[in-house]
Amino acid sequence: MTKKPFFDESTVGARGRREPESEPRRIPALTIVSHPVPGRAGERLLLESLASGGEVLLSRNAPDFMPPGKALGLPLAAPFLSRKPLRLTPGRDGGVRLHVDEDGTPVSVGRPVKGVLEWSREALAAGVPLELAERIVLLLHEEEEDLEEAPDSLGMVGGSVALRRVRRHISRVADLDVPVLIRGETGTGKELVARAIHQQSQRRKGPFISVNLGAIPRELATAELFGAHKGAYTGSTRDREGYFRAAHRGTLFLDEVGEAPPEVQVLLLRVLETGELFPVGASAPLSVDVRLIAATDAHLEARIDEGHFKAPLLHRLAGYEVHLPPLRERIEDLGPLFFHFAREELRALGEAHRLDSEDARAEPWLPVSLAVRLLRFGWPGNIRQLRNVTRQLIIGSRGQPFLRAEPRLLRELDSGAVPLPSFTVDDTPVSAPSSKAGSRRKPSDITEPELLAALRENAWDFQAAADQLGIPRPSVYDLVDRSPNIRTAGDLSPEEILRCHEECHGDLEAMTRKLEVSRRALSRRLKELGLAPKPQRLG
Incomplete structure (x- = not known):
């Protein structure tokens, strides 16, 4: 059976040639x-x-x-x-x-x-x-x-297959002075990866400058990146160094590079090709020694097809690509x-x-x-x-x-829930409960008296009560926690449990009805106190 990998493990070289690796x-x-x-x-x-x-x-x-x-x-x-x-x-x-x-x-x-x-x-x-x-x-x-492990965590939390692959990519490329393009959805930690590459590189003692291109006003982007001379444009009252020169002998991280205006794309391409830049208002170029790491959540190939991004720039940025998996993977x-x-x-x-x-x-x-x-x-x-x-x-x-x-x-988490994978029980197909299908009613619509009545009618079986109320079982626990007049087994004192155990002669069913708490949780409390209930089977 062919297995789909967690994310694209192929790497992209300077010429854009993909080199797939064998499936582990x-x-x-x-x-x-x-x-x-x-x-x-x-x-x-x-x-x-x-x-x-x-x-x-x-x-x-x-x-x-x-x-x-x-x-x-x-x-x-x-x-x-x-x-x-x-x-x-x-x-x-x-x-x-x-x-x-x-x-x-x-x-x-x-x-x-x-x-x-x-x-x-x-x-x-x-x-x-x-x-x-x-x-x-x-x-x-x-x-x-x-799977080969990186020397250390590189500042990233987790031990998943996908994250270990990312660490391996960082270890492979960090000491090479080539541009890196980091791709991934928003919020996946692209800047964290860029910092890890910088810290593992020979430039670690130099500056690390992080710039979000999507946050720079279009009319100021050129001056912010490449610098400007005093008087070069309206409102320019002093010389501006620019991010490239600030990152000299270090690393410049350009986030949201897909948002770069066309004129900035042209100048980025020149810097990558020649190592030289023209500050706004300058007549002579300046040399800079900067390693460029770019990141995007955009589909740059589609932007090229639409005429919004320059193909030569993509090829220059992607000296090496690192793909970050989304959290769901x-x-x-x-x-x-x-x-x-x-x-x-x-x-x-x-x-x-x-x-x-x-x-x-x-x-x-x-x-x-x-x-x-x-x-x-x-x-x-x-x-x-x-x-x-x-x-x-x-x-x-x-x-x-x-x-x-x-x-x-809770409503936000439930509304965005991914259905549980289906399974079989003794070869009988079963669709695992879907939060959307199970939530025929909103848990917030359930009143405390209605919840209490359902629990009593179902002998404090939380699943049965949930089915009767038309809500997921976890919602019953949440509702109980928020109901001041409904206790849980954890609220019971040892003295109260011991007294009830004696009065009910150890009958777990009778104790559940009398104390009005979950039978399973009460059974657990009894075991913790060294008391053996009559029924040995958990419900």
Whole structure:
């Protein structure tokens, strides 16, 4: 089966000749997105034995998840996971099967699931979020075997296949004094890549000048870039050095190069060809020693066809091309990126200690329902948008023990959600729940009395209540969190649980009705307190 790569791995030489590389071998993997210990986000488990027809047993005690670039790892080590392992076995045509037993660790894929689930290679390429026991979120995806690693992270967060390829490209071109063209959607981190190239180059001790061509007024672009003599144009009251001369013996980064006016394009081409420029009002050229790195989110070939961009300039800019993948094609990096931005925001608030927890029994600071929403969102604004959403969550949750999203943000995430990949259960095709299809009603339209009535009618089974209300199950958790008169199992004191356990003689069903909390969460609290409920099966 032909696999579509995460992004175009071919490189473009000075003559525009593409040199495709052989397709590497891909294997399934699991990456931690959310865990009660925040520092574990990004650790991954390669499911190598599946490629040879073997199986992987996943439990609280084994196998080890490895931090990127490290030789030692740890198991999930979460006491609320069942000792009975989940089984992962090879599926058809390179897919993966997950065996979920009735009395094992509860698993949700948009909803609780049991039996033998199977995903195709196409589903793995898109990424499948798995919720374990409502405490851990893993992403089932594909990994590339034996992909050469760059010497260090180069200042970029993540360990995905796509990002490792970018690092490899940077390492290849950094010490070569050739122009580089960085292509990628808005918000993918093009300036970060340009800075990494500069820092790895022989010009690292020289200046790095960053210029957004789209932000410079057209009538000033020439003078801003190439300089101007005093009196060269109306309003010119002093000599202007210009960005090129400011970057002498260093690197000049031109973002949004596709927005350069025609007259600027001509002058850029001359500088690239001769190393000389004419300041506005000058009669003699000046020599400059600058390495040019350009970036664009525009389709320059289409702009050439439309007559808006000069083909010779593209050929000069593209001494070497680096393609940056959008966030949706490196979604396994979302967890590390989120916690990286969260730590920066918390540090500014003096609350960075929130992410230092090592207690595997704790409620996850990033709730699983919110983590899955972040995974399923399409991220049209890429990493920049993720950073903004992280800041919104941090500030909006000040004073709260866990992150909480306001209804407006939840609606935004739900409306932009990408449907979960479909799968089969015991060979029966199943369409994984779509947030758009599941949200027959807006969660914000559900009143507290209506929510409470649905929970009582369904014996506090959150999935059944969600189906009755016509909303996704994660929305029930969010509504409960925002309802002052509805408690969660986490709100119960040990004394109250112990008293109810004695009154109900350990009957979990009776305790659930009496305490009016989720049966699954109550069962977990009982285990944490060393109390054994009568029914051993989790609902």
